[in-house]
Amino acid sequence: MLGVVIGISSVIMITAVGQGVQKSTASEISALGTNVMVVSAGAARTGGISLGAGSASTLTWEDAQAIAKQVPAAKSVTAFLQRGQIQVVRGNINIATTLLGTDLNYKSIKSLQPQEGLFFSQADLDAGRPVAFIGSKVRDELFSTGQSALGADIRIRGKRYTVVGVAESKGLSAGQDLDDAIYIPLTNMSSQIVGNNALTGVAINGFWVEAADAEQLNSAQFQVTNILRLRHGIKASGIDDFRITNFVDIMSAFNSVMGSLTLMVGAIAGISLIVGGIGIANIMLVSVMERTREIGIRKAVGATSGSILSQFLTEAIIISVVGGAIGVGLGIALAYVAALLFKFPFVIPLWSIGAGFGLSLVVGVLAGGIPARNAAKLNPISALRSD
Protein backbone atom coordinates (compact mmCIF):
# COMPACT_ATOMS: atom_id res chain seq x y z
CA MET A 1 0.00 0.00 0.00
CA LEU A 2 2.81 2.38 0.93
CA GLY A 3 4.53 1.74 -2.40
CA VAL A 4 1.32 2.53 -4.25
CA VAL A 5 0.87 5.75 -2.27
CA ILE A 6 4.46 6.89 -2.82
CA GLY A 7 4.38 6.03 -6.52
CA ILE A 8 1.15 7.88 -7.21
CA SER A 9 1.84 10.90 -5.02
CA SER A 10 5.25 11.44 -6.61
CA VAL A 11 3.70 11.38 -10.07
CA ILE A 12 1.07 13.93 -9.05
CA MET A 13 3.51 16.16 -7.22
CA ILE A 14 6.19 16.22 -9.89
CA THR A 15 3.77 17.04 -12.67
CA ALA A 16 2.11 19.70 -10.53
CA VAL A 17 5.44 21.35 -9.72
CA GLY A 18 6.46 21.19 -13.38
CA GLN A 19 3.24 22.72 -14.60
CA GLY A 20 3.23 25.33 -11.84
CA VAL A 21 6.74 26.55 -12.62
CA GLN A 22 5.86 26.58 -16.30
CA LYS A 23 2.73 28.58 -15.70
CA SER A 24 4.41 31.13 -13.45
CA THR A 25 7.19 31.71 -15.98
CA ALA A 26 4.64 32.08 -18.75
CA SER A 27 2.54 34.57 -16.83
CA GLU A 28 5.59 36.62 -15.84
CA ILE A 29 6.53 36.87 -19.48
CA SER A 30 3.10 37.68 -20.81
CA ALA A 31 2.80 40.41 -18.13
CA LEU A 32 5.43 42.30 -20.09
CA GLY A 33 2.98 42.68 -22.91
CA THR A 34 3.31 41.44 -26.43
CA ASN A 35 2.86 44.85 -28.01
CA VAL A 36 5.74 46.80 -26.53
CA MET A 37 9.43 47.16 -27.28
CA VAL A 38 12.18 49.10 -25.66
CA VAL A 39 14.76 51.12 -27.59
CA SER A 40 17.87 51.61 -25.50
CA ALA A 41 21.02 53.62 -26.00
CA GLY A 42 24.30 51.86 -26.81
CA ALA A 43 25.55 49.54 -29.54
CA ALA A 44 23.37 46.68 -30.62
CA ARG A 45 24.40 43.44 -29.08
CA THR A 46 24.59 40.44 -31.30
CA GLY A 47 23.25 37.29 -29.75
CA GLY A 48 21.68 37.28 -26.32
CA ILE A 49 19.01 39.64 -25.20
CA SER A 50 19.68 42.32 -22.67
CA LEU A 51 16.82 43.78 -20.70
CA GLY A 52 19.03 46.40 -19.09
CA ALA A 53 18.69 49.98 -20.22
CA GLY A 54 21.63 51.36 -22.12
CA SER A 55 24.07 53.67 -20.41
CA ALA A 56 25.75 55.45 -23.30
CA SER A 57 24.11 58.77 -24.10
CA THR A 58 23.36 58.10 -27.73
CA LEU A 59 19.61 58.59 -27.50
CA THR A 60 17.83 61.84 -26.78
CA TRP A 61 14.34 62.86 -25.80
CA GLU A 62 14.13 64.50 -29.18
CA ASP A 63 14.69 61.07 -30.82
CA ALA A 64 11.78 59.71 -28.82
CA GLN A 65 9.56 62.65 -29.75
CA ALA A 66 10.47 62.26 -33.42
CA ILE A 67 9.49 58.58 -33.29
CA ALA A 68 6.19 59.46 -31.64
CA LYS A 69 5.46 61.92 -34.44
CA GLN A 70 6.80 60.05 -37.46
CA VAL A 71 6.01 56.38 -36.79
CA PRO A 72 2.31 55.74 -37.39
CA ALA A 73 2.54 52.21 -35.95
CA ALA A 74 3.71 53.62 -32.63
CA LYS A 75 0.62 54.18 -30.53
CA SER A 76 2.51 55.68 -27.68
CA VAL A 77 6.14 56.47 -26.82
CA THR A 78 7.67 57.23 -23.45
CA ALA A 79 11.26 58.23 -22.78
CA PHE A 80 13.12 57.41 -19.59
CA LEU A 81 16.31 58.41 -17.87
CA GLN A 82 17.07 56.28 -14.89
CA ARG A 83 19.61 55.83 -12.11
CA GLY A 84 19.69 53.14 -9.49
CA GLN A 85 20.69 53.39 -5.83
CA ILE A 86 19.75 57.02 -5.41
CA GLN A 87 19.73 58.26 -1.83
CA VAL A 88 16.32 59.47 -0.64
CA VAL A 89 15.81 61.06 2.77
CA ARG A 90 12.72 61.97 4.72
CA GLY A 91 13.33 63.27 8.25
CA ASN A 92 15.66 60.71 9.76
CA ILE A 93 14.71 57.92 7.32
CA ASN A 94 17.31 57.25 4.68
CA ILE A 95 16.79 54.80 1.81
CA ALA A 96 18.22 54.03 -1.62
CA THR A 97 15.94 53.45 -4.56
CA THR A 98 15.67 53.72 -8.34
CA LEU A 99 14.99 57.21 -9.67
CA LEU A 100 13.29 57.39 -13.00
CA GLY A 101 12.82 60.57 -15.00
CA THR A 102 10.12 60.19 -17.61
CA ASP A 103 7.12 61.75 -19.32
CA LEU A 104 3.37 61.30 -18.92
CA ASN A 105 3.07 58.29 -21.26
CA TYR A 106 5.06 56.15 -18.84
CA LYS A 107 2.01 56.03 -16.62
CA SER A 108 -0.16 54.44 -19.33
CA ILE A 109 2.44 52.15 -20.92
CA LYS A 110 3.30 50.65 -17.55
CA SER A 111 -0.29 51.11 -16.36
CA LEU A 112 0.77 52.82 -13.15
CA GLN A 113 -2.41 53.73 -11.32
CA PRO A 114 -2.24 56.21 -8.44
CA GLN A 115 -3.72 54.87 -5.22
CA GLU A 116 -3.32 58.34 -3.75
CA GLY A 117 -2.89 61.72 -5.47
CA LEU A 118 -1.93 61.93 -9.14
CA PHE A 119 0.93 61.25 -11.55
CA PHE A 120 2.87 64.49 -12.22
CA SER A 121 1.31 66.81 -14.82
CA GLN A 122 2.33 68.14 -18.23
CA ALA A 123 2.92 71.49 -16.54
CA ASP A 124 5.28 69.81 -14.05
CA LEU A 125 7.14 68.23 -16.96
CA ASP A 126 7.32 71.44 -19.00
CA ALA A 127 8.63 73.43 -16.04
CA GLY A 128 10.91 70.67 -14.70
CA ARG A 129 9.32 70.98 -11.26
CA PRO A 130 10.71 68.97 -8.32
CA VAL A 131 7.68 66.73 -7.83
CA ALA A 132 7.70 62.99 -7.22
CA PHE A 133 5.27 60.14 -7.89
CA ILE A 134 6.45 57.34 -5.63
CA GLY A 135 6.11 53.57 -5.75
CA SER A 136 4.20 51.81 -2.98
CA LYS A 137 7.31 50.19 -1.51
CA VAL A 138 9.05 53.57 -1.28
CA ARG A 139 5.98 55.00 0.44
CA ASP A 140 5.96 52.12 2.95
CA GLU A 141 9.62 52.75 3.75
CA LEU A 142 9.39 56.50 4.07
CA PHE A 143 5.97 56.88 5.67
CA SER A 144 4.27 55.07 8.51
CA THR A 145 0.93 53.38 7.84
CA GLY A 146 -2.04 55.68 7.92
CA GLN A 147 0.16 58.69 7.30
CA SER A 148 -0.59 60.48 4.04
CA ALA A 149 2.39 60.99 1.76
CA LEU A 150 0.64 63.61 -0.34
CA GLY A 151 2.29 67.03 -0.22
CA ALA A 152 5.13 65.74 1.93
CA ASP A 153 8.65 66.84 1.21
CA ILE A 154 11.40 64.30 0.56
CA ARG A 155 15.04 64.87 -0.30
CA ILE A 156 16.50 63.18 -3.36
CA ARG A 157 20.26 63.56 -3.63
CA GLY A 158 19.87 66.40 -1.16
CA LYS A 159 17.34 68.28 -3.27
CA ARG A 160 13.79 68.90 -2.10
CA TYR A 161 10.88 67.20 -3.91
CA THR A 162 7.14 67.25 -3.18
CA VAL A 163 5.22 63.99 -3.30
CA VAL A 164 2.24 64.36 -5.65
CA GLY A 165 1.07 60.78 -5.76
CA VAL A 166 1.61 57.16 -4.73
CA ALA A 167 1.35 54.30 -7.23
CA GLU A 168 -0.64 51.14 -6.69
CA SER A 169 1.52 48.05 -6.27
CA LYS A 170 2.52 46.60 -9.66
CA GLY A 171 5.37 44.23 -8.89
CA LEU A 172 7.99 43.23 -11.44
CA SER A 173 8.02 44.35 -15.05
CA ALA A 174 10.91 43.56 -17.40
CA GLY A 175 12.97 42.62 -14.37
CA GLN A 176 12.37 45.93 -12.63
CA ASP A 177 10.43 46.42 -9.42
CA LEU A 178 7.97 49.19 -10.29
CA ASP A 179 7.06 49.57 -6.61
CA ASP A 180 10.62 50.27 -5.51
CA ALA A 181 11.06 53.45 -7.62
CA ILE A 182 10.38 57.17 -7.70
CA TYR A 183 9.07 58.81 -10.85
CA ILE A 184 9.95 62.46 -11.52
CA PRO A 185 9.66 64.71 -14.61
CA LEU A 186 12.33 63.81 -17.19
CA THR A 187 13.25 67.49 -17.53
CA ASN A 188 13.99 67.72 -13.84
CA MET A 189 15.93 64.43 -13.80
CA SER A 190 18.04 65.61 -16.70
CA SER A 191 18.90 69.01 -15.30
CA GLN A 192 19.04 68.34 -11.54
CA ILE A 193 20.14 64.74 -11.00
CA VAL A 194 22.06 63.38 -13.99
CA GLY A 195 23.50 66.37 -15.74
CA ASN A 196 23.10 66.51 -19.50
CA ASN A 197 25.95 65.07 -21.56
CA ALA A 198 24.30 64.71 -24.95
CA LEU A 199 25.61 66.77 -27.85
CA THR A 200 22.14 67.88 -28.82
CA GLY A 201 18.96 67.74 -26.78
CA VAL A 202 18.13 65.85 -23.58
CA ALA A 203 20.00 62.56 -23.10
CA ILE A 204 17.91 59.55 -22.15
CA ASN A 205 18.61 55.87 -21.48
CA GLY A 206 15.93 54.82 -23.88
CA PHE A 207 12.26 54.83 -24.65
CA TRP A 208 9.38 52.39 -24.76
CA VAL A 209 7.26 52.09 -27.87
CA GLU A 210 3.77 50.68 -27.61
CA ALA A 211 1.98 49.48 -30.76
CA ALA A 212 -1.67 48.57 -31.20
CA ASP A 213 -0.79 44.85 -31.36
CA ALA A 214 2.06 42.42 -31.95
CA GLU A 215 1.81 42.78 -35.73
CA GLN A 216 1.93 46.58 -35.64
CA LEU A 217 4.95 46.26 -33.40
CA ASN A 218 6.96 44.62 -36.18
CA SER A 219 6.33 47.48 -38.57
CA ALA A 220 7.02 49.95 -35.77
CA GLN A 221 10.38 48.28 -35.15
CA PHE A 222 11.29 48.61 -38.81
CA GLN A 223 10.29 52.28 -38.95
CA VAL A 224 12.01 53.15 -35.67
CA THR A 225 15.24 51.60 -36.89
CA ASN A 226 15.13 53.60 -40.13
CA ILE A 227 14.32 56.92 -38.49
CA LEU A 228 16.97 56.54 -35.79
CA ARG A 229 19.63 55.62 -38.38
CA LEU A 230 18.65 58.63 -40.40
CA ARG A 231 18.73 60.92 -37.38
CA HIS A 232 22.06 59.52 -36.20
CA GLY A 233 23.59 59.48 -39.67
CA ILE A 234 24.26 55.72 -39.67
CA LYS A 235 24.83 54.18 -43.10
CA ALA A 236 23.36 50.87 -44.22
CA SER A 237 26.63 49.13 -43.45
CA GLY A 238 27.23 50.99 -40.17
CA ILE A 239 26.71 49.78 -36.63
CA ASP A 240 23.60 51.01 -34.81
CA ASP A 241 24.18 53.08 -31.68
CA PHE A 242 20.91 51.85 -30.19
CA ARG A 243 19.30 48.51 -29.71
CA ILE A 244 15.71 47.36 -29.82
CA THR A 245 14.35 44.69 -27.57
CA ASN A 246 11.11 43.35 -28.92
CA PHE A 247 9.06 41.37 -26.42
CA VAL A 248 7.46 39.36 -29.17
CA ASP A 249 10.93 37.96 -29.87
CA ILE A 250 11.44 37.30 -26.20
CA MET A 251 8.07 35.60 -26.04
CA SER A 252 8.92 33.27 -28.88
CA ALA A 253 12.31 32.54 -27.37
CA PHE A 254 10.64 31.77 -24.08
CA ASN A 255 8.00 29.72 -25.81
CA SER A 256 10.64 27.42 -27.19
CA VAL A 257 12.27 27.22 -23.75
CA MET A 258 8.82 26.48 -22.42
CA GLY A 259 8.41 23.74 -24.99
CA SER A 260 11.52 21.96 -23.78
CA LEU A 261 10.45 22.57 -20.19
CA THR A 262 7.11 20.90 -20.93
CA LEU A 263 8.95 18.01 -22.52
CA MET A 264 11.23 17.70 -19.52
CA VAL A 265 8.33 17.78 -17.07
CA GLY A 266 6.67 15.10 -19.17
CA ALA A 267 9.81 12.99 -19.15
CA ILE A 268 10.19 13.34 -15.37
CA ALA A 269 6.53 12.45 -14.92
CA GLY A 270 7.05 9.45 -17.18
CA ILE A 271 10.03 8.31 -15.16
CA SER A 272 8.16 8.73 -11.90
CA LEU A 273 5.27 6.76 -13.42
CA ILE A 274 7.66 3.93 -14.26
CA VAL A 275 9.30 4.05 -10.83
CA GLY A 276 5.89 4.16 -9.16
CA GLY A 277 4.74 1.30 -11.35
CA ILE A 278 7.74 -0.83 -10.41
CA GLY A 279 7.11 -0.07 -6.74
CA ILE A 280 3.49 -1.13 -7.01
CA ALA A 281 4.36 -4.23 -9.03
CA ASN A 282 7.02 -5.23 -6.52
CA ILE A 283 4.66 -4.91 -3.58
CA MET A 284 1.99 -6.93 -5.31
CA LEU A 285 4.46 -9.66 -6.30
CA VAL A 286 5.90 -9.89 -2.81
CA SER A 287 2.45 -9.99 -1.26
CA VAL A 288 1.39 -12.88 -3.48
CA MET A 289 4.60 -14.83 -2.87
CA GLU A 290 4.36 -14.29 0.87
CA ARG A 291 0.86 -15.64 0.70
CA THR A 292 1.42 -18.81 -1.31
CA ARG A 293 1.01 -20.74 1.94
CA GLU A 294 -2.29 -18.96 2.54
CA ILE A 295 -3.34 -20.03 -0.94
CA GLY A 296 -2.41 -23.61 -0.02
CA ILE A 297 -4.49 -23.47 3.16
CA ARG A 298 -7.48 -22.04 1.35
CA LYS A 299 -7.23 -24.66 -1.38
CA ALA A 300 -6.90 -27.43 1.22
CA VAL A 301 -10.26 -26.46 2.72
CA GLY A 302 -11.95 -26.36 -0.67
CA ALA A 303 -11.14 -23.13 -2.52
CA THR A 304 -11.02 -23.46 -6.32
CA SER A 305 -8.35 -21.69 -8.38
CA GLY A 306 -11.04 -19.31 -9.58
CA SER A 307 -12.11 -18.25 -6.10
CA ILE A 308 -8.46 -17.74 -5.09
CA LEU A 309 -7.85 -15.62 -8.16
CA SER A 310 -10.95 -13.51 -7.64
CA GLN A 311 -9.99 -12.96 -3.99
CA PHE A 312 -6.52 -11.75 -4.95
CA LEU A 313 -7.82 -9.60 -7.79
CA THR A 314 -10.37 -7.99 -5.49
CA GLU A 315 -7.65 -7.28 -2.97
CA ALA A 316 -5.34 -5.88 -5.66
CA ILE A 317 -8.11 -3.58 -6.90
CA ILE A 318 -8.93 -2.39 -3.39
CA ILE A 319 -5.26 -1.74 -2.61
CA SER A 320 -4.80 0.04 -5.93
CA VAL A 321 -7.89 2.19 -5.56
CA VAL A 322 -7.40 3.04 -1.88
CA GLY A 323 -3.64 3.47 -2.28
CA GLY A 324 -4.23 5.45 -5.46
CA ALA A 325 -6.74 7.72 -3.70
CA ILE A 326 -4.41 8.32 -0.76
CA GLY A 327 -1.55 8.88 -3.20
CA VAL A 328 -3.56 11.41 -5.20
CA GLY A 329 -4.54 13.20 -1.99
CA LEU A 330 -0.99 13.21 -0.64
CA GLY A 331 0.41 14.31 -4.01
CA ILE A 332 -2.04 17.22 -4.17
CA ALA A 333 -1.21 18.22 -0.59
CA LEU A 334 2.56 18.08 -1.26
CA ALA A 335 2.17 20.05 -4.48
CA TYR A 336 0.14 22.65 -2.59
CA VAL A 337 2.82 23.00 0.09
CA ALA A 338 5.54 23.20 -2.58
CA ALA A 339 3.55 25.87 -4.43
CA LEU A 340 3.24 27.90 -1.23
CA LEU A 341 6.91 27.49 -0.33
CA PHE A 342 8.36 28.24 -3.74
CA LYS A 343 5.67 30.69 -4.83
CA PHE A 344 4.41 29.25 -8.08
CA PRO A 345 0.78 28.77 -9.05
CA PHE A 346 -0.89 25.62 -7.72
CA VAL A 347 -2.10 23.60 -10.71
CA ILE A 348 -2.95 19.90 -10.71
CA PRO A 349 -3.17 18.61 -14.27
CA LEU A 350 -6.17 16.28 -14.49
CA TRP A 351 -4.27 13.87 -16.71
CA SER A 352 -1.75 13.27 -13.92
CA ILE A 353 -4.53 12.12 -11.61
CA GLY A 354 -5.88 9.89 -14.35
CA ALA A 355 -2.44 8.53 -15.19
CA GLY A 356 -1.63 7.93 -11.53
CA PHE A 357 -4.88 6.15 -10.85
CA GLY A 358 -4.78 4.19 -14.10
CA LEU A 359 -1.20 3.14 -13.45
CA SER A 360 -2.01 2.00 -9.96
CA LEU A 361 -4.98 -0.02 -11.18
CA VAL A 362 -3.36 -1.59 -14.25
CA VAL A 363 -0.07 -2.42 -12.55
CA GLY A 364 -1.85 -3.54 -9.39
CA VAL A 365 -4.16 -5.91 -11.24
CA LEU A 366 -1.41 -7.31 -13.47
CA ALA A 367 1.24 -7.60 -10.76
CA GLY A 368 -1.29 -8.94 -8.27
CA GLY A 369 -3.27 -11.07 -10.70
CA ILE A 370 -0.63 -12.88 -12.72
CA PRO A 371 1.36 -14.38 -9.81
CA ALA A 372 -1.91 -15.08 -7.96
CA ARG A 373 -3.15 -17.01 -10.98
CA ASN A 374 0.07 -19.04 -11.07
CA ALA A 375 -0.05 -19.71 -7.34
CA ALA A 376 -3.73 -20.67 -7.54
CA LYS A 377 -2.89 -23.30 -10.17
CA LEU A 378 -0.43 -25.10 -7.85
CA ASN A 379 -1.80 -28.21 -6.24
CA PRO A 380 -2.62 -27.55 -2.58
CA ILE A 381 0.31 -29.49 -1.18
CA SER A 382 2.91 -27.59 -3.23
CA ALA A 383 1.39 -24.29 -2.13
CA LEU A 384 1.36 -25.44 1.50
CA ARG A 385 5.01 -26.48 1.32
CA SER A 386 6.22 -23.04 0.23
CA ASP A 387 7.70 -21.07 3.09
Next chain:
Amino acid sequence: MANMIWMEGITQTFHLEGMDLPVLKQIDLSIEDGEYVAIMGASGSGKSTLMNIIGCLDRPTSGLYILDGRDLTTLDDDELADIRNQYIGFVFQQFNLLPRLSALENVMLPMIYAAVPRAARLSAAAESLTKVGLSDRLKSRPSQLSGGQQQRVAIARALVNHPALVLADEPTGALDSKTSHEIMDLLTALNQQGTTIAIVTHDATVAAQTKRVIHMQDGVILEVEK
Protein backbone atom coordinates in the same frame (compact mmCIF):
# COMPACT_ATOMS: atom_id res chain seq x y z
CA MET B 1 -20.07 -52.30 5.55
CA ALA B 2 -19.48 -49.97 2.61
CA ASN B 3 -16.00 -48.81 1.72
CA MET B 4 -15.16 -45.18 2.36
CA ILE B 5 -11.78 -45.50 0.63
CA TRP B 6 -10.83 -47.97 -2.06
CA MET B 7 -7.31 -47.76 -3.52
CA GLU B 8 -5.77 -50.07 -6.08
CA GLY B 9 -2.21 -49.89 -7.37
CA ILE B 10 -1.60 -46.34 -6.20
CA THR B 11 1.92 -45.11 -7.01
CA GLN B 12 3.50 -41.75 -6.44
CA THR B 13 6.76 -40.90 -8.10
CA PHE B 14 8.47 -37.55 -7.52
CA HIS B 15 11.03 -36.15 -9.90
CA LEU B 16 14.09 -34.64 -8.28
CA GLU B 17 16.85 -33.19 -10.46
CA GLY B 18 16.05 -35.56 -13.32
CA MET B 19 15.90 -38.56 -11.03
CA ASP B 20 12.72 -40.54 -10.47
CA LEU B 21 11.96 -40.99 -6.78
CA PRO B 22 9.27 -43.64 -6.29
CA VAL B 23 7.71 -42.86 -2.91
CA LEU B 24 4.57 -45.01 -3.10
CA LYS B 25 4.79 -48.38 -4.80
CA GLN B 26 1.57 -50.18 -5.70
CA ILE B 27 -0.50 -49.36 -2.65
CA ASP B 28 -3.76 -51.27 -2.25
CA LEU B 29 -5.84 -49.99 0.61
CA SER B 30 -9.41 -50.04 1.74
CA ILE B 31 -10.95 -48.25 4.70
CA GLU B 32 -14.55 -48.86 5.59
CA ASP B 33 -17.12 -46.27 6.47
CA GLY B 34 -16.88 -45.43 10.20
CA GLU B 35 -13.40 -46.92 10.66
CA TYR B 36 -10.73 -45.50 12.98
CA VAL B 37 -7.31 -46.13 11.46
CA ALA B 38 -3.72 -45.24 12.35
CA ILE B 39 -0.91 -45.19 9.80
CA MET B 40 2.54 -45.78 11.23
CA GLY B 41 6.00 -46.20 9.78
CA ALA B 42 9.51 -44.84 9.72
CA SER B 43 10.22 -41.31 8.68
CA GLY B 44 10.28 -41.09 4.90
CA SER B 45 8.25 -44.24 4.41
CA GLY B 46 5.58 -42.30 2.51
CA LYS B 47 2.84 -41.80 5.14
CA SER B 48 2.28 -38.13 4.42
CA THR B 49 2.45 -38.74 0.70
CA LEU B 50 -0.32 -41.32 1.01
CA MET B 51 -2.38 -39.05 3.29
CA ASN B 52 -2.11 -36.18 0.81
CA ILE B 53 -3.47 -38.41 -1.94
CA ILE B 54 -6.29 -39.67 0.27
CA GLY B 55 -7.09 -36.05 1.16
CA CYS B 56 -7.06 -34.94 -2.50
CA LEU B 57 -4.28 -32.45 -1.78
CA ASP B 58 -2.18 -34.20 -4.42
CA ARG B 59 -2.82 -36.57 -7.31
CA PRO B 60 -1.18 -40.00 -7.56
CA THR B 61 1.11 -40.82 -10.47
CA SER B 62 -1.07 -43.84 -11.23
CA GLY B 63 -3.68 -46.08 -9.68
CA LEU B 64 -7.36 -46.11 -8.86
CA TYR B 65 -8.85 -44.14 -5.99
CA ILE B 66 -12.54 -44.39 -5.17
CA LEU B 67 -13.87 -42.25 -2.32
CA ASP B 68 -17.36 -43.00 -1.08
CA GLY B 69 -18.22 -44.56 -4.41
CA ARG B 70 -16.80 -41.80 -6.61
CA ASP B 71 -13.82 -42.38 -8.88
CA LEU B 72 -11.59 -39.40 -8.06
CA THR B 73 -8.99 -40.08 -10.74
CA THR B 74 -11.36 -38.72 -13.39
CA LEU B 75 -12.19 -35.45 -11.62
CA ASP B 76 -10.78 -32.07 -12.60
CA ASP B 77 -9.18 -29.61 -10.16
CA ASP B 78 -12.38 -27.73 -9.35
CA GLU B 79 -14.26 -30.97 -8.69
CA LEU B 80 -11.44 -32.12 -6.39
CA ALA B 81 -11.67 -28.78 -4.55
CA ASP B 82 -15.33 -29.52 -4.03
CA ILE B 83 -14.52 -33.02 -2.70
CA ARG B 84 -12.01 -31.52 -0.22
CA ASN B 85 -14.63 -29.02 0.81
CA GLN B 86 -17.56 -31.42 1.23
CA TYR B 87 -16.13 -34.86 2.08
CA ILE B 88 -12.80 -34.30 3.81
CA GLY B 89 -11.55 -32.54 6.91
CA PHE B 90 -7.75 -32.33 7.03
CA VAL B 91 -5.79 -31.72 10.25
CA PHE B 92 -2.10 -30.87 9.85
CA GLN B 93 0.80 -31.26 12.25
CA GLN B 94 1.56 -27.52 11.87
CA PHE B 95 -2.11 -26.51 12.31
CA ASN B 96 -2.08 -24.35 9.11
CA LEU B 97 -4.34 -21.61 10.39
CA LEU B 98 -4.43 -18.22 8.68
CA PRO B 99 -2.53 -15.95 11.11
CA ARG B 100 -4.47 -12.78 10.31
CA LEU B 101 -7.88 -14.32 10.92
CA SER B 102 -9.55 -14.97 14.27
CA ALA B 103 -10.40 -18.50 15.40
CA LEU B 104 -13.99 -17.93 14.30
CA GLU B 105 -12.97 -16.64 10.86
CA ASN B 106 -10.57 -19.56 10.38
CA VAL B 107 -13.35 -22.01 11.10
CA MET B 108 -15.72 -20.16 8.76
CA LEU B 109 -13.29 -20.54 5.85
CA PRO B 110 -14.49 -23.92 4.46
CA MET B 111 -18.09 -22.67 4.53
CA ILE B 112 -17.17 -19.62 2.43
CA TYR B 113 -16.16 -22.01 -0.36
CA ALA B 114 -19.32 -24.03 0.25
CA ALA B 115 -21.28 -20.79 -0.36
CA VAL B 116 -22.98 -20.92 3.06
CA PRO B 117 -24.66 -17.59 3.91
CA ARG B 118 -22.78 -15.45 6.44
CA ALA B 119 -25.26 -15.75 9.31
CA ALA B 120 -25.26 -19.56 9.02
CA ARG B 121 -21.46 -19.54 8.78
CA LEU B 122 -21.16 -17.56 12.00
CA SER B 123 -23.42 -19.81 14.02
CA ALA B 124 -22.00 -23.06 12.61
CA ALA B 125 -18.40 -21.90 13.24
CA ALA B 126 -19.24 -20.90 16.81
CA GLU B 127 -20.94 -24.25 17.34
CA SER B 128 -17.95 -26.14 15.96
CA LEU B 129 -15.56 -24.21 18.21
CA THR B 130 -17.82 -24.92 21.17
CA LYS B 131 -17.58 -28.67 20.39
CA VAL B 132 -13.78 -28.50 20.70
CA GLY B 133 -14.06 -26.49 23.94
CA LEU B 134 -13.08 -23.06 22.63
CA SER B 135 -16.36 -21.18 22.96
CA ASP B 136 -14.53 -18.47 24.93
CA ARG B 137 -11.78 -17.89 22.35
CA LEU B 138 -13.79 -17.10 19.20
CA LYS B 139 -12.11 -13.75 18.59
CA SER B 140 -8.54 -14.87 19.37
CA ARG B 141 -5.90 -14.94 16.66
CA PRO B 142 -3.77 -18.10 16.28
CA SER B 143 -0.77 -16.26 17.78
CA GLN B 144 -2.79 -15.66 20.95
CA LEU B 145 -3.54 -19.37 21.38
CA SER B 146 -1.47 -22.30 22.71
CA GLY B 147 -0.47 -25.11 20.36
CA GLY B 148 -3.22 -27.36 21.70
CA GLN B 149 -5.78 -24.61 21.28
CA GLN B 150 -4.62 -23.93 17.74
CA GLN B 151 -4.94 -27.62 16.88
CA ARG B 152 -8.46 -27.57 18.30
CA VAL B 153 -9.31 -24.62 16.06
CA ALA B 154 -7.93 -26.64 13.14
CA ILE B 155 -10.12 -29.60 14.16
CA ALA B 156 -13.15 -27.33 14.44
CA ARG B 157 -12.36 -26.09 10.93
CA ALA B 158 -12.02 -29.68 9.66
CA LEU B 159 -15.41 -30.60 11.16
CA VAL B 160 -17.44 -27.56 10.24
CA ASN B 161 -18.71 -28.85 6.87
CA HIS B 162 -19.57 -32.23 8.47
CA PRO B 163 -17.12 -34.30 6.41
CA ALA B 164 -17.52 -38.06 6.11
CA LEU B 165 -13.73 -38.47 6.37
CA VAL B 166 -11.30 -36.76 8.74
CA LEU B 167 -7.58 -37.10 8.01
CA ALA B 168 -4.96 -36.08 10.54
CA ASP B 169 -1.24 -36.08 9.68
CA GLU B 170 0.61 -36.25 13.02
CA PRO B 171 -2.00 -34.05 14.74
CA THR B 172 -0.25 -34.43 18.10
CA GLY B 173 3.29 -34.21 16.74
CA ALA B 174 3.77 -30.65 17.91
CA LEU B 175 2.01 -31.08 21.27
CA ASP B 176 2.93 -32.34 24.75
CA SER B 177 1.45 -35.63 25.98
CA LYS B 178 -1.35 -34.11 28.07
CA THR B 179 -2.54 -31.94 25.19
CA SER B 180 -2.14 -34.93 22.84
CA HIS B 181 -4.59 -36.86 24.98
CA GLU B 182 -7.14 -34.08 24.76
CA ILE B 183 -6.83 -33.96 20.99
CA MET B 184 -7.08 -37.74 20.70
CA ASP B 185 -10.13 -37.76 22.96
CA LEU B 186 -11.76 -35.29 20.58
CA LEU B 187 -11.00 -37.46 17.55
CA THR B 188 -12.11 -40.64 19.31
CA ALA B 189 -15.42 -39.03 20.26
CA LEU B 190 -15.84 -37.87 16.69
CA ASN B 191 -15.30 -41.42 15.42
CA GLN B 192 -17.86 -42.70 17.90
CA GLN B 193 -20.35 -40.36 16.27
CA GLY B 194 -19.69 -42.12 12.95
CA THR B 195 -16.98 -40.13 11.19
CA THR B 196 -14.31 -42.15 9.40
CA ILE B 197 -10.89 -41.14 10.71
CA ALA B 198 -7.32 -41.85 9.58
CA ILE B 199 -4.38 -40.64 11.66
CA VAL B 200 -0.70 -40.67 10.76
CA THR B 201 1.35 -40.98 13.93
CA HIS B 202 4.68 -42.07 15.38
CA ASP B 203 3.17 -42.36 18.84
CA ALA B 204 2.16 -45.89 19.93
CA THR B 205 -0.24 -44.57 22.59
CA VAL B 206 -2.03 -42.59 19.89
CA ALA B 207 -2.20 -45.63 17.63
CA ALA B 208 -3.51 -47.70 20.54
CA GLN B 209 -6.67 -45.61 20.64
CA THR B 210 -7.55 -46.54 17.03
CA LYS B 211 -9.11 -49.79 15.87
CA ARG B 212 -6.67 -50.67 13.10
CA VAL B 213 -3.00 -49.86 12.48
CA ILE B 214 -1.47 -49.81 9.01
CA HIS B 215 2.32 -50.14 8.95
CA MET B 216 4.25 -48.66 6.03
CA GLN B 217 7.81 -49.14 4.95
CA ASP B 218 9.55 -47.73 1.89
CA GLY B 219 6.36 -46.93 0.05
CA VAL B 220 4.52 -50.18 0.59
CA ILE B 221 2.03 -51.36 3.18
CA LEU B 222 3.82 -53.91 5.35
CA GLU B 223 1.08 -55.25 7.57
CA VAL B 224 -2.30 -54.38 8.96
CA GLU B 225 -2.94 -54.98 12.69
CA LYS B 226 -6.24 -55.94 14.33
